[in-house]
Structures are given as structure tokens and as C-alpha cells.
Amino acid sequence: xxxxxxxxxxxxxxxxxxxxxxxxxxxxxxxxxxxxxxxxxxxxxxxxxxxxxxxxxxxxxxxxxxxxxxxxxxxxxxxxxxxxxxxxxxxxxxxxxxxxxxxxxxxxxxxxxxxxxxxxxxxxxxxxxxxxxxxxxxxxxxxxxxxxxxxxxxxxxxxxxxxxxxxxxxxxxxxxxxxxxxxxxxxxxxxxxxxxxxxxxxxxxxxxxxxxxxxxxxxxxxxxxxxxxxxxxxxxxxxxxxxxxxxxxxxxxxxxxxxxxxxxxxxxxxxxxxxx
DNA sequence: AGTGCGGCCTGTCCGC
DNA sequence: TGCGGACAGGCCGCAC
Numbered sequence: 001x002x003x004x005x006x007x008x009x010x011x012x013x014x015x016x017x018x019x020x021x022x023x024x025x026x027x028x029x030x031x032x033x034x035x036x037x038x039x040x041x042x043x044x045x046x047x048x049x050x051x052x053x054x055x056x057x058x059x060x061x062x063x064x065x066x067x068x069x070x071x072x073x074x075x076x077x078x079x080x081x082x083x084x085x086x087x088x089x090x091x092x093x094x095x096x097x098x099x100x101x102x103x104x105x106x107x108x109x110x111x112x113x114x115x116x117x118x119x120x121x122x123x124x125x126x127x128x129x130x131x132x133x134x135x136x137x138x139x140x141x142x143x144x145x146x147x148x149x150x151x152x153x154x155x156x157x158x159x160x161x162x163x164x165x166x167x168x169x170x171x172x173x174x175x176x177x178x179x180x181x182x183x184x185x186x187x188x189x190x191x192x193x194x195x196x197x198x199x200x201x202x203x204x205x206x207x208x209x210x211x212x213x214x215x216x217x218x219x220x221x222x223x224x225x226x227x228x229x230x231x232x233x234x235x236x237x238x239x240x241x242x243x244x245x246x247x248x249x250x251x252x253x254x255x256x257x258x259x260x261x262x263x264x265x266x267x268x269x270x271x272x273x274x275x276x
Numbered sequence: 277a278g279t280g281c282g283g284c285c286t287g288t289c290c291g292c
Numbered sequence: 293t294g295c296g297g298a299c300a301g302g303c304c305g306c307a308c
Contacts, residue, residue, distance in 0.1 A: 114287070157279095159280090264281090
């Protein structure tokens with residue numbers, strides 16, 4: 001399940017193989033993703049150069065140029081089962097390999113997404129003005145994300161702090177796993193109403209989010225080779241998780257058993273003893 | 277405006 | 293062993 005660290009790891013892994021390469025052809029085998037892959041995308045992208053790969057939240061942005069001038073952006077989201085890999089153009093596609101971006105260097109950027117929660121869209125103008133990106137909160141690892149930002153938005157909000165933290169308008173890239181881990185690290189009970197979190201605790205939470213995500217990205221760097229080896233699965237890395245999927249296990253801090261409850265339709269793992 | 281929830285999908289796991 | 297059902301997940305879009 002690609003969360004922000006996985007998406008960023010993917011971006012870094014693809015960059016050396018894709019940046020500056022010409023698109024020989026775009027091949028779409030399955031258009032039915034979260035939104036249909038736009039008709040005519042093949043013609044729009046063929047001959048373009050992938051000038052850069054950026055990331056915004058969990059979206060990857062492939063900046064295209066034609067004759068050196070901006071020619072639009074491919075916007076890709078991996079949903080929860082998606083992966084992007086660089087393979088040799090001759091490698092036969094497997095089940096759920098929906099899109100190939102065939103490159104001039106004999107390689108191929110291959111999108112695989114069994115559950116089809118992901119998307120591949122084209123944006124002609126400024127991608128950050130696109131409805132999907134326009135309303136997003138700050139990047140969690142940027143300076144704009146801090147305790148003051150969280151405290152300001154939380155004023156008067158009754159939603160559980162966990163739901164608040166997973167709201168993309170508040171901060172991007174904090175999915176269920178990292179929300180659980182960050183709240184445990186910060187000692188915050190996931191059900192506490194966001195409007196009733198003391199000011200100093202927002203500073204702590206912001207720092208914990210940054211630490212958890214940065215550590216995961218660092219871990220991802222150790223498995224970069226898996227992404228281009230072209231044999232098996234895209235090497236999602238294992239991260240040591242303190243609470244997520246550890247119901248009943250002892251809390252690493254106080255040894256009390258980890259509880260699991262549903263908050264906002266999501267499984268929430270926490271320690272009743274040291275999260276308040 | 278804020279909040280909660282349904283729906284999109286398939287692979288995996290569990291119990292019968 | 294085979295089968296059905298629950299569940300996991302991000303996140304849009306709707307209803308209140």
C-alpha cells in the first residue's frame with residue numbers, strides 16, 4: 001500500500017531511468033482506473049520528453065516537454081495497490097499491468113494496479129491549479145507543516161485527531177499506518193477531539209509525523225535496486241511498526257496490550273495507557 | 277463548513 | 293478442498 005514514503009521512494013528510483021528520455025509510445029491496456037485514462041492520451045504524449053518527475057502528496061507528476069517547451073503533465077496516483085517500475089521494453093506484461101510508457105532508451109515505465117484505485121490523468125496547464133491538487137495541505141516534511149499550522153486549523157474542530165491528521169486539507173501523505181504510528185509516538189489518543197489538543201502537543205505531533213515519515217523514506221532507500229531488477233514484485237520495504245497491525249501485542253513503551261478500534265471507518269491501533 | 281459514510285476494486289484470509 | 297464473506301486501503305463525492 002503506497003503511502004508517501006513509498007511514492008517518494010518510487011520517484012527517486014525512477015528518476016535516473018526516465019528523466020530526459022523521449023516517450024516512444026504510450027500503450028494503454030486497461031483504461032478503467034479510478035477515473036478512465038483519458039482518450040487520446042497516446043497521441044498527446046508520444047514524442048514528448050519526460051523533463052522531470054515531481055511529487056505532490058501521493059501524486060507523481062511527470063512533466064512533459066516538446067521541443068524544449070512545456071507540453072503538459074502526466075498525473076499518476078498509485079491508489080493502494082499500484083506500482084510503477086522500469087522494465088526492459090521486451091519484458092512481457094503480466095496481469096494488471098495496465099499502462100506502458102515506452103521510452104527511447106529501450107526501457108519501459110510500467111504501471112501495475114490490481115485494484116485500480118489509482119489514476120493516470122493529463123493536465124495541460126498548471127498542475128497545482130488542478131482540482132485534485134488545489135485544496136491540498138502542506139507537505140509533511142516541509143517547513144510549512146508545524147505545530148502552529150495544526151493548532152490553527154484544529155480550532156473548533158470536533159473530529160477525532162486521527163481523522164483530522166488524515167484529512168488531506170490539513171496535511172498530505174499521512175495515511176492510516178503513519179497516522180497510527182505518529183499518534184502513538186506523540187502519546188496522543190486517536191479519539192481526542194482535534195479542538196481539544198493542547199498547543200504544545202501539536203508541536204510534538206508535527207515532529208513525530210516528520211520523524212516517522214523521514215525514517216520510512218530512509219528505509220526505502222535501501223531497497224531501491226528492487227524497483228528496476230525487473231524480476232519479481234516492486235520491493236516494498238518493511239518498516240518496524242510500533243502499533244499498526246499489532247493488536248494485543250505489548251506496547252513498546254509500557255508493555256500494556258495494544259488496542260484496536262474503528263475510528264472513522266479505519267482500524268486504529270493505540271495504547272490506552274500512554275496515549276491520552 | 278464540518279463531519280461521516282458509501283463506493284470503487286481485487287487479493288488474502290478465515291470459517292464452514 | 294471449495295466456497296462465500298469480511299476485510300484492507302486512499303480518497304472523492306455525496307448527504308446531512
